[in-house]
Every structure is written in structure tokens, then in C-alpha cells.
Amino acid sequence: MANGVIFNDDYPGIAQSDALYQRALGLIPNVTQTLAKGPSQYVNGVAPKYLAKGKGARVWDVDGNEYLDYNMAIGPLSLGYAYPKVDAAIKQQLEDGITFSLMHPLEVEVAELLREVLPNAESVRFSKSGADVTSAAIRLARAFTGKDKILCCGYHGWHDWYVSVTTRNRGVPQAVRDLTYTFNYNDLDSFRSSLDGNVAAVILEPVTFTEPKENFLHAVSEICHREGVVLIFDEMWTGFRLAVGGAQEYFGIKPDLATYSKAVANGMPISMLTGKHEIMQLNEDDCFFFTTFGGEALSLAAAKATITEIRDRNVPAYLDEQGKKLRSGYNAIAEKLGLNFTRCTGYTCRSLVSFDASAGDPLLLKSFVQQEMIKRGILWSGFHTVSFSHTDSDIDYTLRAYEEILPILKQAVEQNSVGDSLRGVPVQPVFRKTTDFNTKPVAGVER
Template identity: 35%
Template sequence: MDFTNSREANKRLHDLVPGGAHTYAKGEDQYPEGMAPVITHGRGAYVWDVDGNSYLEYGSGLRSVSLGHAHPRVTEAVRAQLDLGANFVRPSVVELEAAQRFLATVPTAEMVKFAKNGSDVTTAAVRLARAATGRALVGICRDQPFFSTDDWFIGLTAMPAGIPSAVAELTVTFPYGDLPAAEELITRHDLACLVLEATGRPDYLRGLRELCTRHGVVLVFDEMITGFRWSEAGAQGLYGVVPDLSTFGKALGNGFAVSALAGRRDLMELGGLRDSRERVFLLSTTHGAETHALAAAMAVQETYTAEGVTARLHELGARLAAGVRAVAADAGVGEHVVVRGRESNLVFATLDNAGRPSQEYRTLFLRQLVTGGVLGPSFVVSAALSEQDVDRTVEVVAGACAVYRRALDADDPTPWLGGRPVRPVFRRYA
């Protein structure tokens, strides 16, 4: 495959855009050297780059494009709204319609406010919790990779530059699935809220719900990933555990910029005009309710219901996971190329001979995928994939596993890297 134009475009991007991309997870350093395609367009489960190469794409738009690129229901809804205007000096009727539709989809919430990205709504949930409880400390799940670009979260990552230590010290962590550890954290600290992705273990989630209620702690579910992929109503809809506040994004807009903060009326009204308590400055954003983005969100919710998308994502993911595990085992790398996660949200681990996570072996694996026409930083499926697409992906993975076995036998993946290894997103120095 030729990457000449992508390499030149990446160079120009770095000249003009810090990091060469507007999201670190899309960075050139996340791909094998010289093999980071710059995309021109996408259709369904496929994308094309500036060199004319085509790829089956996984993890589309960092999990945001769950229906596939340019899904007709969504694009038609957006086009229709664009002719009517995108933003006004007063709320549009679309804001009312979108709120009604969202709360019908997520009936565990009583009010909703829209924004453009997940970081803003999750930070707004933290602000509401602090205002409601009068407490400053925030508890976050340490086993989950990302909640916000804002200081209260980034201060605890490997990239805390520019964040005062006094701010970072207002956030503490707890492990997922360990209820005694959560109880110990709550009793030791005066917490405003617990923030986590409700990825599984309903008994644990019910235990957290009881703990938070008993101690007056606001329970916040980050449903950026679990929203729609677990069920149309998110993890809370699947597991029947109702948080005080929850945040949605990603799949909500199928690539269009829209997110949502939802939850209990008494908490949400702190940011309203009908409450006697001290007001919270809550998500006052110029572009938070652009009409075409809300039209996209409504079309997404309609499509999930009409087409049974959540079930489809699970079916495709199950087929992919089974296929990858089978070919990895056949190649003798079943303990090294490891598929993990819920069927609708699969990732893979690349382990060395000692069973340790390896960026070098990840680079080898990604290089073989890209060469085979699969753009797969994860194995997160979209509903646009066909069974044949999944089977083709498994064939490419089989070839990658054969190379992986050779590298393990040599105990040295270097000859197959083609340059520097891929790097973790969170690191102190470039």
C-alpha cells in the first residue's frame, strides 16, 4: 500500500495543529510509522484515505459512529434541518423535541441538557454534585481510562502539566468491582460524587447505589461508551441501577457533535430558573443545541429502535471475537493476542513472551492489519459491518497472527515494526 500523500498530509498537520490531530487517540503516534492514513471520506463500515486506499474501519470515530458513516436516516435528518437554520437567539422547537425523545429513550432520567462533547457534560455533573452536597472531593474509577479533558480528571493522569496540584488533590480514586474499597473511600473522605462507567457486575452497581444513597454521595454514570452500545438506555437501562446523574455522547450523534447530561430533577434544577437555591452555572454553551446535531441525535435514537442496532452490534462483535480467538489459537498466539470486553465494545491486548502488554507487538499487529486493509485500533464494531466484512477481518487477523508467532519465536518483533513502536496516549513527554 502507498502512503505517500498521507505522510505529507501528516507532516503538514503537525506544522499547523499541535499533535497533528484534534484528539490524541487519533494521533499519528498511535499507528505504525509511515502508516497513519489521513481520511478523505467514509461510507458504511469503510473509509478511504488521501492515497486512495480503502479500509474496513473499527472503532469508528472513537466509538461515535455506531451506525456506520453517512447513515441515510441521520444524513437526511441533518440535511432537512440545515435548510431551517442551525442556531438562533432563542431555543428552537427542536430542543424540546430532542429532550422529549431523549427522556423517552432514557426514562430513568427526569431532565436533560445537551452540549457538544462528553468532557463538558461530565464536568457539569461534577459541578452539580459539588453544589448539591457542599463537598469538594470527587471519586473516580481508576480502572477506566478517560472521563474528561478538564483539570479534575487530567490532573491524575500521566499528562498533568498546567494543572495546579491543589486541583488534582481534589480527586481520589477507587477500583471497579470492589465494594468494600468504595465504602472505605466514602467513609474516609467527604465525597461529593462517584464517577464511573457502569461496565458490568449489577450486584456491585446496586451496592454502589445503596452506599451513595446512605452517605449522601451523588452517583454519576459516564455512559459515553455504554450509552446505546449496552442498551438504548445505556448501562442503567440494562442493569436497572439508576444513577443520580448520567452523561451520554459518542453514539448519540453518529459522529455529529452532541452530548447530554441527564438525571434527577432536583439536581438538574440547580442550573435552572425555577429553584430558590444558589444557582449553578450549568452548560451555557453557544453551540450546545445546534439544531442539526439534535436532529442527528433523534434520528440515531429512531434508528436504534427501528433496526435493533444494539442487538446487531452484539451479534457482530460475538462473531468477530469468536473468529479472532479461533485464528489466534490456531496460530499458537491465543495467549498473546487477546480479545477483551463486551461484544459491542471489543478491544485487544498484545502480549509478549512473558505475557506483558507490549507496544512493540501492538505495532507489529497493527501493521499487518493496515496492510490487509483493516483500520483497527480496536475491534469495536459498527452496525454497518456485514458478516462477510467480519469474516474478511478474521482472515486478515489470521495472517497477522502468523507473523506474530514468528516474532515470538524469534523473541524479537523489531524486524516487523518498520520503525518506532506506537506509543501510549497518556505519557509525560512526546
């Protein structure tokens, strides 16, 4: 019998998942198209590898096991799987066609909707992936300023200009690598010291899991304005979650450009670039940013239905409420047990359970908790990515699972048996180096 979202007696059977995995090995490099969905992020041998179905906040793997999902497709499922209003909009559009030989009215309708809800959306363009729009933003910033260098601080996609600063930069020419630099979040000195007269743009996620300190975002915005540097907010995670108008609205800062995808269409592939008209209008002539599926209508129909629902039902307030219960509930359990090496931090709409090294290898500790969450029917990789479909009873059940798991984690730590308790290969870091390091564009200094 397949497992459910209950206190199961055993770990789930994953024979079908593993059979598919064997077929993919050697055929699909990395076996995954999305790093965070791949087996490196789950205890290999315990966790399912392939999902076949979703409804609300629940998913079913190919072996028929049911789980409560806290990854929500790495962000896109803001409302929940198979959300009726969005699916109806997609089905209705499907009757008329997917993509066309001329423009589609939804391009105008969704652009107008974005102008209503996003503070900086004087002008709007659509594309398909997050990396498309962050890269388009970078090109526009270079065109607008006539400068070349980019400063960033976080993850912004797979394209050359960004990946050059990570540890996986093979294949990116040195000339490109020499143009992107990084600064540390919440470290104004690091930011200032990375700026020089040839910086075209600063791109950052307004927040990840840490709050901006001492007006960091406002200070960055002010310096960019003063120095003629284009400020780009990468709102893949914050958009439509932190507030309807994303971090722009939440922090009261209007960046020159902003980029969105994930939450905006409840799972359909679409991304958005919004910004000041004077910068965006460079697309009219001088810059080139066009793609075959940019105006694809199913995703636009899904975006229209999703944004309307998020706005009309005040979804960010709901995410905040449910996320708060998870974050404070987890921390209360850990504190009561005296587990000082683990806490849940971050914003309520997307919080993070992390482990420090004082109790052992954090990746082993995370693997242990994941293994036990999976046994209890919860698909978990350290994040609480909350959706509009996570109910009160889902949150209660999750906290009850933590109440059962954290004491056995404590015992395993005390007995130094965390590694031995794992029934598979532990999880790996999500990406080796994408944040909190500082590379400065100082003339003559080797990188």
C-alpha cells in the same frame, strides 16, 4: 494503485498523508485534536494519518486507500459513515438553518425522546463534548451535596477536575488536584477506602472491558445512596450501544446523573446530561451551565434520527451479534495457534484485543498486528468498535485477516523478530495513567 479491503500485495502508499503531517508538525501541537486519532496510536510510516471520506464501515485516506474501520471515529459512528437517514435529517435541517437566536423545537423533541429511552432522564440538558457534560455533572453534584471531593475510575475528559489525577496534570492548580481521587474498578475495598465524609460524587464508566464482579455496580450504587454521594454514570461508550438505554438499562441501575455523547448522533458533535430532577433543577438558578452551541440544530436533528433508528432497528442487538463473532473468532484462532499471550475481551459492542508481556513488549506486538491489518485494508488499533454498517462479510473478512496474521505473529515471536519486522515507529500507550490506581483522600497523607 491504491489499496483496497483485500489481501493487498503491499502496504498502502501514504505520501499525501505524510505531506499533510509535515505541514502540521510545529503548527498544531500534538498534530491532532483527538489523542486516539493521532499518529502516536498508529505505526508511523505504515498507517495512513488523514482520512478524507467514509461510507458505511469503510473509510478512504487522502491517498485513496480504502479500509474497513474498527474505530468508527472513536465511537460516534454507531450507525456508520454517511448513514442515509441521519444525513437526510441533517440536510433537511440545513435548509432551515444551523443555529438560531432563540431556542429550537428539536431541543424539546430530543429531550422527550431521551426521557422515553433513558431510565434516569427525568431532566435533560445538551452540550457539545463529553467533557462538558461530565464537568457539568460534577458541578451539580457539588452544589447538591455541599461537598467537594470527587472519586473517579477511568477517563472522563480534559477538564481540570478530572485530568488532575492523570500523569498529564500540568497546569492544574494543586487546590484542584487535592479534590479528585480514584478507586480501582471491581475493587469494593478500594472504593470504600477512598470514600470520606467530603465526597460529593462518584463518577465511573459502568463498564469498559471488564464485567462488574460480585455485583460491584449495585454495591457502589447502594453505598452512594446510603452515604449521600451523587452517583454519575459516564455512558460515553455504553450509551446506545450496550442497550438502547445504555448501561442503566443493561444493569438495571438508575444513577443520579448520567452523561452521553459519542454514539448518540452518528458523528455530529453533541452531548447530553440526564438525571434526577431534584439535582438537575439546580441549573435553574444556582449553577451555571450554558454554551453558545448547546442547542445547535444540525446535531439535534442527527441525534433524533440516530436515536430513533437505534431504537426502532434494535441496533444494540445487531452490535452484540457482530461483535460476538469477532471476539469469539479472534480467540478461537489464537487458541488454535497456542497463542496464550493474546485474547480479545470486553463487551461485544466494543471489544479489545490485547497482548500480555509474556511474548514481548505488548506495544510492539500490537504494532505488528496493526501493520499487517493495515496491509490487508483494515484500520485497526486493537478495538472492535462495531457499527450497524459492519456486515457479515466484513466480519468474515476480518477473521480471515486474523487467520493470516496471527500465524506470522507467532513465527515472529518465536524468532524474536517482532521489532525488526516493523516498518515504522511503534504505537505508544493511549494515555499513560488513567485507570486502575487508587489514590485515597486520607487527611494528612501526601499525594
